[in-house]
Amino acid sequence: MINEKLFEVLEEYALDAPEKFDQAYLSAMQARFPEFAEELRDYAVSEAFLSGPEPELTAEDLARAKEGSKRAIAQILARSDNKFELQSLLKMAKDRGFDRKSFAAAAGLSSSLVHYLEKRRVEASSVPQKLIEKIGNILETGADAVSHYLNQPAVDTAGASFKSMSRPEEREKKTFADAVREDQQLSDDEKNALLDL
Amino acid sequence: MDSLEQGSSGVIPLTKIAGTGKVFTRPPEVEQQIEEVVTLNRDELKRRASIVDHDDEDYFRDETIVYLLRTAAKDGDQVFIDLMGEMLSTRIEKLCKRYSNAASPISVDFEDFVQDLRLFVLERVMDNSSNAGDFAQVRFGKFVKMAADSHKKRFLTLYLKDRDFLNHPIREENDDDTLDKIGSEELPTDKMLQMKDFFDCLTVEEKKIVKMLNFGIPIERNDPSAVTISSELGVTSRTIRNRLKSVREKWNSVM
Numbered sequence: 001m002i003n004e005k006l007f008e009v010l011e012e013y014a015l016d017a018p019e020k021f022d023q024a025y026l027s028a029m030q031a032r033f034p035e036f037a038e039e040l041r042d043y044a045v046s047e048a049f050l051s052g053p054e055p056e057l058t059a060e061d062l063a064r065a066k067e068g069s070k071r072a073i074a075q076i077l078a079r080s081d082n083k084f085e086l087q088s089l090l091k092m093a094k095d096r097g098f099d100r101k102s103f104a105a106a107a108g109l110s111s112s113l114v115h116y117l118e119k120r121r122v123e124a125s126s127v128p129q130k131l132i133e134k135i136g137n138i139l140e141t142g143a144d145a146v147s148h149y150l151n152q153p154a155v156d157t158a159g160a161s162f163k164s165m166s167r168p169e170e171r172e173k174k175t176f177a178d179a180v181r182e183d184q185q186l187s188d189d190e191k192n193a194l195l196d197l
Numbered sequence: 198m199d200s201l202e203q204g205s206s207g208v209i210p211l212t213k214i215a216g217t218g219k220v221f222t223r224p225p226e227v228e229q230q231i232e233e234v235v236t237l238n239r240d241e242l243k244r245r246a247s248i249v250d251h252d253d254e255d256y257f258r259d260e261t262i263v264y265l266l267r268t269a270a271k272d273g274d275q276v277f278i279d280l281m282g283e284m285l286s287t288r289i290e291k292l293c294k295r296y297s298n299a300a301s302p303i304s305v306d307f308e309d310f311v312q313d314l315r316l317f318v319l320e321r322v323m324d325n326s327s328n329a330g331d332f333a334q335v336r337f338g339k340f341v342k343m344a345a346d347s348h349k350k351r352f353l354t355l356y357l358k359d360r361d362f363l364n365h366p367i368r369e370e371n372d373d374d375t376l377d378k379i380g381s382e383e384l385p386t387d388k389m390l391q392m393k394d395f396f397d398c399l400t401v402e403e404k405k406i407v408k409m410l411n412f413g414i415p416i417e418r419n420d421p422s423a424v425t426i427s428s429e430l431g432v433t434s435r436t437i438r439n440r441l442k443s444v445r446e447k448w449n450s451v452m
């Protein structure tokens with residue numbers, strides 16, 4: 001476990017420390033934080049080892065860094081759950097250069113089906129995994145983020161303000177298959193392709 | 198979340214307050230690069246993030262990569278999380294190699310330590326619910342180093358110290374005036390290459406002495422509480438000067 005207080009003391013030391021070692025500066029910091037006098041001294045001395053020629057990384061070093069990064073990020077994302085959740089499919093699509101129409105075309109959907117997904121009015125469990133993966137690829141977020149997004153309450157009731165004294169009931173979600181069948185924009189072939197996913 | 202609100206330049210400002218009472222600010226050259234970066238399209242960002250040549254004018258500073266990773270995490274942008282995470286991981290590897298060069302060979306323990314450090318740094322940078330990682334956008338190298346020092350019970354410091362220094366026979370005392378130039382970051386490129394050869398032929402203990410001397414730590418002082426090379430390495434000043442004589446001979450043969 002990290003000692004947060006020590007971390008902050010070292011931050012303060014590093015923020016204003018002279019480029020070269022300065023005994024007076026170190027002593028002043030040690031006087032302010034006597035409980036970390038040893039740690040400050042160690043930190044100040046080992047600063048010396050940051051100097052010198054830039055080391056070159058071998059192919060082995062780079063491979064270790066890449067693999068290490070993958071493992072670390074997987075651990076971080078697994079721990080953080082909701083921290084990296086999608087806020088909006090359309091906003092993310094816009095960030096990737098798509099408008100609603102081109103996003104729908106890329107996903108093989110109609111604009112109205114995109115609207116249903118955006119507002120989460122479709123039962124998440126009924127959306128084909130292949131489609132979720134496809135959207136995850138288009139948005140470059142991965143399928144898990146899309147699946148997590150769709151599994152939340154419908155957008156127009158989740159967190160929305162309302163004027164009546166009671167919260168309106170959440171509109172019943174449709175199955176994905178029903179939404180496809182009722183769609184007015186897709187051709188029969190396009191509908192069948194979606195229903196076959 | 199206040200910490201994620203963009204400033205007028207489109208750059209998310211730092212919010213953490215240092216012990217001095219001042220809010221952390223990025224160095225001007227970092228701020229300027231980030232202001233430029235937020236106007237780039239994704240393909241250009243990917244291209245530039247992959248540049249590894251430090252002298253390339255499009256090379257991203259460490260602190261810029263930190264900013265991009267943090268915003269990617271905020272947006273749930275998996276592609277950029279992976280890309281920037283890998284780039285930052287490479288920079289961490291390079292920093293750690295500086296340490297391992299000072300105390301080679303790399304042990305299995307050291308590799309485990311680097312992985313722990315990588316996890317800690319990436320997690321802190323990506324955590325948008327906190328501004329605890331703000332300093333990584335101010336001085337990334339120092340951020341990693343202090344993470345190393347405070348995260349693992351001073352593992353790094355102990356690692357650097359825990360080596361044999363006294364395996365060489367005592368030689369006659371000599372001065373160390375040529376060493377002012379050693380380790381200087383201001384040398385021209387050809388000299389830097391020679392410097393690399395020079396460092397490669399130093400022993401572990403010689404490297405440590407040279408680095409500390411170049412950093413401004415005196416060999417010895419009358420004040421017993423002062424930081425000196427002698428007190429840090431637990432050897433006499435005479436022994437240190439003997440090591441320096443050997444260093445000087447190598448310096449003259451390489452440079």
